[in-house]
Amino acid sequence: MSTSTRARKVMIVEDDAFYRRMLEHVLTQHGYVVVSAENADDAWRTIQDADDIHIVLTDWVMPEYDGLELIQRLRSLDRPLYIILLTIEDNVDDVLEGLTAGADDYLAKPFTTEGLLLRLRVGQRLLAYEWQLRHSLASLDQLKQTNWRTGLLNRYGWFLRAKAELNRISRQQTHAALFLLAIGDPETLRANFGDEISGRLLVHVAHILEQHKREYDILGHWDEASFVLFLPETEEHVVRHIADRVRRAILNTPLVLDEQTTLQPLFSLGITTTQWSHTYRLERLLHDAHLALSEARMAGPYHMRMFSHESQGKD
DSSP states (O other): OOHHHHTTEEEEEOSOHHHHHHHHHHHHHTTOEEEEESSHHHHHHHHHTOTTOOEEEEESSOSSSOHHHHHHHHTTSSSOOEEEEEESSOOHHHHHHHHHHTOSEEEESSOOHHHHHHHHHHHHHHHHHHHHHHHHHHHTTTSOSBOTTTOSBOHHHHHHHHHHHHHHHHHHTOOOEEEEEEESOHHHHHHHHHHHHHHHHHHHHHHHHHHHSOTTOEEEEEETTEEEEEETTOOHHHHHHHHHHHHHHHHHOOEEEETTEEEOOOEEEEEEEHHHHOOOOHHHHHHHHHHHHHHHHHHOTTOEEEOOTTTSSBO
C-alpha cells in the first residue's frame, strides 16, 4: 500500500453532530475514508483495533474525557499518527497546550474547507516522511552504527541514540535542539576534485564538528554530504551560539590539500528546537530542521536559518 493511500483514512472525534457530519461530508467529497466517533472513549476503543488509521481530527472539549487526554493516549500507540486538534478559538495559550500534549497541528472553529484540506495534506507529507524513515531504519537494522568514512554514528546509530535521549528529556520537560549541516553539492564536488578529496573534505568537517560539540551532544553522519547534531537540554540562544561557532570554525579552517592549495567547503545550516517545533518527536524536529536548511541553502553558502512556525525559518 502506498504512503498516500495509507494516509487517506481519517478518524473524526467530535461530539457536536453538526460539525461531525460536516467534516464527514467534506472529507468524503475529497476522497478520504472517514471513521467517526462522538466521544474520546469510543475513538480510543476503535483506533486500538484499526491500525490503518493514521490521521486523527479531534475536538478539545468532550464528555467523559477531553481531546488532550485522548491525544496523550494516542501517543502511546506504536504507529505513525498525525493529530489535528479542533479548538473553539485561535488562543495562543490553548494552542501551545494542545501541541505540548502531542497534537501536530490545530484548527480553530469556524474553519474553511481550504484550511482543513491544507492541514491534511501537511499531515500526509509528514506521515510519508516518517514511514520512509522507519523503512530506512528497518533496512539498516543489521548494519553497524558507524559511518565507515568519518567514524561518526551513521543515520541508524544516531537515530537510536537521539531518540532515547529525547524521550528522557520529554519526561523532564526540558528543551533540546537539533541542527543539520549540509556541504554543497556532492556530485559537483566529486566532479571537480574527485572521490579522494571529497572524502577528505567530509572527514575534515566531521573533525571540526567533533571539536566544537559538547561531550554529551550526539553527532551523526546523516547522509552523503550532511551531518546532524542533537543537543540535549539546550535552548535557542545556546544552539545559535554553538551553530555559529561551528560555522566560523569551518570558515576559518579550510582543508589543506598541499603547501599551496586549500579548499573551502560550501555549506549551510538548518536549526530547530523543541521550543520552536513545540514537539518532542524526533521525526518532526528533523523535518523542521530540513525546512530551515532549505531556506539557508536558498539564501546562499554559509547561511544558517532557525525554524519557526511564523516564518518557517529565520536567521
